[in-house]
Amino acid sequence: MTPELMAAIGGVAESDLGDVAPKTAIQLQAEAAREALAEAGLTFGDVDALFSAGGETFAASMAIGEYLGIRPRFTDSTNIGGSSFLAHAGHAYRAIAAGLCDVALITYGSTQRSQTGRSLGRGGGVRGPQQFEGVWGLPAPVGAYALAATRHMHVYGTRPEQLAEVAVATRKWASLNEKAFMRDPITIEDVLASRWISEPLHLLDCCLVTDGGGAVVIVSRERARDLPRTPVWILGHGESHTHLGISSMPDLTTTPAVYSGAAAFAMAGVAPADIDVAEVYDSFTITVLLTLEALGFCGPGESGDFVAGQRTAPGGQFPLNTNGGGLSYCHPGMYGIFTLIEATRQLRGECGLRQVDGARLALANGTGGVLSSAATIVLGRD
Amino acid sequence: MTERAFPVPDAVSLPFWEGIAEGVLRVQRCGACGRHVFYPRAVCPYCASSELDWVDASGRGRIHSYTVVHRGPPEYRDEVPYVVALVELDEGVRMMARLVDVEPAAVSVDLPVEVAIQGDPRLPYFRPRSSE
Numbered sequence: 206m207t208p209e210l211m212a213a214i215g216g217v218a219e220s221d222l223g224d225v226a227p228k229t230a231i232q233l234q235a236e237a238a239r240e241a242l243a244e245a246g247l248t249f250g251d252v253d254a255l256f257s258a259g260g261e262t263f264a265a266s267m268a269i270g271e272y273l274g275i276r277p278r279f280t281d282s283t284n285i286g287g288s289s290f291l292a293h294a295g296h297a298y299r300a301i302a303a304g305l306c307d308v309a310l311i312t313y314g315s316t317q318r319s320q321t322g323r324s325l326g327r328g329g330g331v332r333g334p335q336q337f338e339g340v341w342g343l344p345a346p347v348g349a350y351a352l353a354a355t356r357h358m359h360v361y362g363t364r365p366e367q368l369a370e371v372a373v374a375t376r377k378w379a380s381l382n383e384k385a386f387m388r389d390p391i392t393i394e395d396v397l398a399s400r401w402i403s404e405p406l407h408l409l410d411c412c413l414v415t416d417g418g419g420a421v422v423i424v425s426r427e428r429a430r431d432l433p434r435t436p437v438w439i440l441g442h443g444e445s446h447t448h449l450g451i452s453s454m455p456d457l458t459t460t461p462a463v464y465s466g467a468a469a470f471a472m473a474g475v476a477p478a479d480i481d482v483a484e485v486y487d488s489f490t491i492t493v494l495l496t497l498e499a500l501g502f503c504g505p506g507e508s509g510d511f512v513a514g515q516r517t518a519p520g521g522q523f524p525l526n527t528n529g530g531g532l533s534y535c536h537p538g539m540y541g542i543f544t545l546i547e548a549t550r551q552l553r554g555e556c557g558l559r560q561v562d563g564a565r566l567a568l569a570n571g572t573g574g575v576l577s578s579a580a581t582i583v584l585g586r587d
Numbered sequence: 588m589t590e591r592a593f594p595v596p597d598a599v600s601l602p603f604w605e606g607i608a609e610g611v612l613r614v615q616r617c618g619a620c621g622r623h624v625f626y627p628r629a630v631c632p633y634c635a636s637s638e639l640d641w642v643d644a645s646g647r648g649r650i651h652s653y654t655v656v657h658r659g660p661p662e663y664r665d666e667v668p669y670v671v672a673l674v675e676l677d678e679g680v681r682m683m684a685r686l687v688d689v690e691p692a693a694v695s696v697d698l699p700v701e702v703a704i705q706g707d708p709r710l711p712y713f714r715p716r717s718s719e
Contacts, residue, residue: 329590336594337626338683340710342663343671344656351654352673359652359696401657401668404691452626452673452683457652 211302212309213429213436214294214584216244217546220418222535223386226319230261231272233314233418238273241420246433247308252422254279254306256293259539260314269312279306285446286573287486290421290542291580295442297423307425311545314418315537338450344403347411347489349451349575351403354491356457358405361506365405367513368490369396372409372532374518375487379529381519381559386415387533410490412531412540419542421549437549440475440566441583443468451575458506462499462570462579469568469581470501477501480583481564482551483523484544486572487530496570500581524561527551541571545582552586591662593708600627602641612646612702612711614680615639625680646702647716648676655691670694674713688714 218240220233234257242248255277257265266282269275279300283292290311297309331339343349357363373393379385391409399408429436443465448454470476477500485500487493494508502523503511517525526532528547531540548567550556567584596604606613615624617631618638630637653672656663663669670686672694686694687703699716706712 329592330595331592332595332597334626336596336600340592340594340708341671341683341685342592342656342659342666342669343654343683344659348654348656348671352652352671355654355696356652401655403657404655406654452681457673 210426210438212298212423212425213432213438214421214545214549215424215429215432215434215436216241216247216422217549218244218420219384219543219546220314222384222417223415224319225316225416228316230314230316230418231268233316233416234260234269234312234420235272237314237418237420238269238310238312241422242310244434245422245424246431247422249273249275251308252310253277254297254300254309256281256290256297256309256311257313258282258284258289258293260312261316275310277306279309285578285580287488287539287541288444288571288573288578288580289539290545291569291571291582292444294421294423294439294545294582295444295580298439298442301423301425307428309423311421311423311542312418313539313542315539316416317538318414318416334450338452346575347406348403350489350491351406352451353454353457353495353576354405357491357495360458361509363494363506363509365397366393367509368405368410368494369393370512370515371487371490371493371517372396374512374515374521375526375530375532377518378527378559379533382529382534385529385534386413406489406491412488412536413533415535415537417535417537419546421542421545435553435586437552437584437586439582440585441469441471441473442581443472444578444580446574446578448577449574454576458495460495460499460572460576460579462496462572462581465579465581466500466570469583473583473585475566475583480566480568481524482527482548482561482567483525484528484548484567484569485526486540486544486570487526487532488536488540488572490532492572492576493525495576496572499579500568500570519559527556527559527561541573541580544569544571548584552584599629603627606641607704607709607711610704612644612704613641614644614676614678616642623678623680625682645677648674648700648713650694650696650698650700651675651681652696653686653694672713674700684711684713686714687712
């Protein structure tokens with residue numbers, strides 16, 4: 206069964222990435238928005254729906270609306286962590302399908318590298334449910350992912366070198382992307398020899414800390430006919446969350462992508478085996494392994510074997526995180542929007558050296574918090 | 588050194604911290620459905636009852652998972668490496684805690700542990716169970 210085509214991605218853009226000083230987070234969003242809209246043959250005045258999260262501000266969609274002079278008739282500042290932008294894409298699809306808007310703009314920007322750096326600290330008084338977690342010196346968020354990794358290793362026998370396979374393969378993709386922050390090749394031995402951050406995760410199991418922003422424009426079916434570039438249709442969407450703090454995660458080896466993925470595949474009428482290219486949030490190497498299992502690309506506990514032998518690297522059987530991912534390309538704190546940007550470019554065939562030949566069906570999956578939220582989008586081209 | 592995090596009790600969690608001050612680990616138990624609840628809540632997440640009573644916990648459990656922290660928050664950096672664990676109590680609830688009285692290399696998943704209330708601020712740490 207083929208889903209009805211209701212909304213398509215018509216434009217995508219990154220802002221400057223890496224270290225963008227002295228630019229601000231809102232500036233990154235505005236510049237990316239202008240470029241993404243231009244790709245779609247549109248400008249600020251055409252936008253009637255705004256979606257944003259983070260952006261170093263209260264009420265992110267209000268902030269970008271004010272900055273760009275946009276008064277939307279549909280607005281959504283949902284913040285469920287790094288997966289927010291994939292949830293936004295799903296919400297935009299629903300809103301367009303319901304006739305509530307025609308041109309949706311999703312934006313994100315962060316200057317965490319040049320401005321503040323990523324704090325591993327908490328300090329001070331801890332209130333609410335956090336009073337039971339925030340007092341132990343668990344580095345956030347890496348310590349929570351380390352707890353999940355330890356559990357996965359215990360239950361399934363997953364090995365550190367299998368986690369390292371992900372970092373190595375992702376770096377190979379980054380070497381093909383001139384926008385990637387880290388492009389020098391690394392080996393499994395390099396990953397295992399890099400210093401511990403929070404066992405069993407090494408430094409090279411962890412994502413980058415960069416600045417960056419991006420924008421995605423989603424338009425109605427009617428508008429999609431006028432797009433200058435190949436429309437990339439939203440075929441499926443799902444979202445969920447299971448907890449906020451890691452102590453409350455129901456099963457440390459099962460992410461809510463189990464639910465978001467199943468919903469997205471069902472809506473799209475496709476199966477994991479149909480996907481040509483996958484962009485999966487890689488805050489840490491363990492995030493990728495758990496997500497591959499949750500989405501059904503392999504069975505529970507099988508992800509270590511699934512990624513072995515550089516199967517996800519360029520030329521491998523399973524093209525994964527083809528921009529170089531949060532591990533090697535860019536990670537400004539909330540990476541999700543970049544999975545949509547890369548998946549769109551792959552389906553348009555614009556990726557040059559890193560292009561996956563003949564890609565027609567792509568999956569983008571975001572993870573937020575400490576494996577807390579997930580949002581999945583299935584994209585396709587005509 | 589940066590100030591360390593300390594818990595700020597609220598009306599619901601106060602009995603927990605009063606218990607810790609007395610050297611007793613307490614958790615909630617739902618008077619309606621009988622299940623233990625942690626962290627403390629005003630409403631039972633299993634059956635929506637407000638009849639949440641405080642009961643003394645066994646203080647015994649097992650390591651559900653753990654991590655050896657090598658790069659901690661700044662205010663804990665002079666203590667690395669240290670072990671933060673998720674402990675599954677015999678009552679069936681899971682709580683996060685630092686482990687004491689054990690070398691990081693001796694920690695493993697399923698290790699039997701017991702509560703060890705100590706420190707300033709006074710917190711429910713855990714240590715390997717002495718008599719197994």
